[in-house]
Amino acid sequence: xxxxxxxxxxxxxxxxxxxxxxxxxxxxxxxxxxxxxxxxxxxxxxxxxxxxxxxxxxxxxxxxxxxxxxxxxxxxxxxxxxxxxxxxxxxxxxxxxxxxxxxxxx
Ligand code: FAD
Numbered sequence: 001x002x003x004x005x006x007x008x009x010x011x012x013x014x015x016x017x018x019x020x021x022x023x024x025x026x027x028x029x030x031x032x033x034x035x036x037x038x039x040x041x042x043x044x045x046x047x048x049x050x051x052x053x054x055x056x057x058x059x060x061x062x063x064x065x066x067x068x069x070x071x072x073x074x075x076x077x078x079x080x081x082x083x084x085x086x087x088x089x090x091x092x093x094x095x096x097x098x099x100x101x102x103x104x105x106x
Contacts, residue, residue: 004047019072020101031065038063057081072096
């Protein structure tokens with residue numbers, strides 16, 4: 001199976017990058033599609049115990065797809081939930097756009 005760490009880092013990069021290019025004012029269809037994408041992504045995520053927890057997270061914390069910023073912050077919160085579980089530091093979600101739209105190097 002894929003390495004959970006490499007898979008995770010690549011997946012967060014993809015997810016946050018998608019949020020950063022999601023429209024600032026999405027149409028109803030784009031909002032519906034984004035919800036569906038997140039649900040399908042969670043269902044097919046190739047680390048079953050990660051997928052299990054992520055699906056549970058989505059059920060109690062519905063994706064906020066109304067604007068680009070709401071999606072970006074929702075994803076940041078979801079990522080922080082995993083950070084907490086793994087004992088990693090909490091990311092400041094006011095910085096999500098700087099990190100994933102404008103970009104910074106680590
Ligand atoms: P990552 O957590 O991969 O983060 C990459 C970069 O994103 C960071 O360097 C930082 O710049 C930025 N970042 C950090 N936090 C945030 C945030 N909150 N918002 C925005 N940007 C941020 N691993 C497990 O061991 N068990 C699990 O159950 C598990 N579940 C996962 C569920 C999902 C949906 C995903 C995508 C990954 C999951 N992972 C899980 C993997 C885990 O989250 C990490 O990706 C992995 O441990 C590698 O961590 P990393 O330190 O390289 O940084």
